[in-house]
Every structure is written in C-alpha cells, then in structure tokens.
Amino acid sequence: MTHEDNRPGEPPASKRSFGERRSEKVKGELLLLDGATGTELNRRAVATVRDAVAPSGTPAQGAGSVAPLEDRYRPDLVPPDDECRVEHSERIQHLVEAGVDLLLIDTMNSIREAVIAAKLATSTIRPALVSFMCDREGRIRSGKSVTVAARILLPPGVKALEVNCGPAHVLASANCGRLLRHHAGAYSQAKSRKNP
Numbered sequence: 001m002t003h004e005d006n007r008p009g010e011p012p013a014s015k016r017s018f019g020e021r022r023s024e025k026v027k028g029e030l031l032l033l034d035g036a037t038g039t040e041l042n043r044r045a046v047a048t049v050r051d052a053v054a055p056s057g058t059p060a061q062g063a064g065s066v067a068p069l070e071d072r073y074r075p076d077l078v079p080p081d082d083e084c085r086v087e088h089s090e091r092i093q094h095l096v097e098a099g100v101d102l103l104l105i106d107t108m109n110s111i112r113e114a115v116i117a118a119k120l121a122t123s124t125i126r127p128a129l130v131s132f133m134c135d136r137e138g139r140i141r142s143g144k145s146v147t148v149a150a151r152i153l154l155p156p157g158v159k160a161l162e163v164n165c166g167p168a169h170v171l172a173s174a175n176c177g178r179l180l181r182h183h184a185g186a187y188s189q190a191k192s193r194k195n196p
Contacts, residue, residue, distance in 0.1 A: 038090065042098035063129075064095030065106040066117050072133055072165070075109040075142035081116060088117040096124050105130040105158075107165055109141035111149050122157040131162035138163075 046062050053060040069087055070077035078084070095103060103121040105128060108114035114130050121128035130153055132140045139145055150161055 038094035039097045042094045046098045046100055061101035063102050063104045064100030065104050066091050067106050068108055068113060072107045072109050073141065078110050078113045084113050084116045088120050092120050092124065096126060100126065102127040102129065107131055107133045109133050111140060111142065111144050111152060115152060118153055118158050127159045129160045129162060130158050131164045133165045134163050
C-alpha cells in the first residue's frame with residue numbers, strides 16, 4: 001500500500017514489509033520467497049514505494065513495518081524475550097539497510113514484545129512509531145491499557161503510538177481515545193476476525 005501525499009499529519013508512504021519472519025537460516029543468510037535475503041527483499045519494497053511516489057513530485061518517507069513474530073490475535077504466543085530480541089533485531093537491521101526513513105512497530109498485541117522491538121528501533125537513527133491492536137473494550141489484546149503502553153514507550157524515544165486494526169468505535173473508545181489526544185494516531189479495519 002502506498003500513500004502519495006505526505007503532508008504533516010498524514011501517514012508516510014509504506015510498502016508491505018509486515019510479517020517478514022525468519023524461515024530458515026543457511027550459512028547466515030535469511031531465505032525468503034525467491035531466496036533473497038531479508039535486506040534484499042526490503043530493498044525491493046522500498047524501491048517500489050519510491051518509484052510509486054516519484055511521479056507525484058511530492059516528497060515522501062518510506063516506513064518499514066515490523067510486525068509481531070506470531071499471530072497478532074494471540075498475545076499468548078509471543079516468543080520469549082531472547083527470541084524476540086534476535087528476530088526483531090534482524091528485521092530492523094534489514095529495514096534500515098534497505099533505506100527506510102522510519103520504523104513502524106506494527107499491530108503489536110503485547111507491551112512486552114512492543115518494548116523489545118521499540119528499544120531496538122530507537123537505537124537506530126530512524127524515528128520509531130508503535131501501533132497496537134486493541135480488543136472490543138479498547139485494550140491492547142494482552143489486556144493492558146494503551147495508557148500503560150504510552151507511559152512505557154514514549155519516554156525512551158518512540159515518536160508516537162497508534163491503535164489499529166479494529167472497528168472505528170473501538171478505536172474511539174474511552175480507553176483508546178485518551179491516548180489519541182497526545183502523540184498518537186489510529187486507523188480502522190472494516191473486517192474483523194472472530195477470535196477472543
């Protein structure tokens with residue numbers, strides 16, 4: 001998906017890097033799809049975004065998406081911290097080497113995994129944003145409030161928090177709404193997966 005306009009307050013241009021996951025390591029190289037390394041795959045994605053935006057003449061930033069390592073609907077499946085550090089470090093390195101302008105820690109379902117990925121992202125020179133997937137009550141799917149996430153993530157350098165992938169009325173709920181007044185954004189998703 002790409003966004004041609006990149007005026008203040010609008011989302012940066014993005015290409016689906018969401019969900020890149022290590023499938024198999026052979027001699028230190030990550031094998032994905034046609035055998036390209038994670039860096040090469042992401043370079044192609046960044047080039048696609050830049051090519052798509054170029055005809056508009058509008059300056060744009062490319063955001064690299066860093067998704068949960070497991071099912072975004074299942075916070076109980078978040079891997080142990082060490083595994084999260086290793087895999088998110090690789091993903092973020094691939095995106096930075098590919099030339100993204102900023103990092104979006106995307107559709108997280110637990111604060112624990114989001115904090116690990118965000119610390120790695122903020123250690124780069126790229127701005128980092130974090131988005132959370134909320135349940136029907138407007139809480140992060142692991143049960144914590146977005147306010148707790150904001151207190152943990154904003155001080156160490158995350159530029160903004162977002163809530164996403166839920167019905168608009170959930171994203172505008174009291175739990176999410178308080179967050180959205182400060183350092184935040186939201187985007188809705190019309191379809192919803194029936195999963196607790």
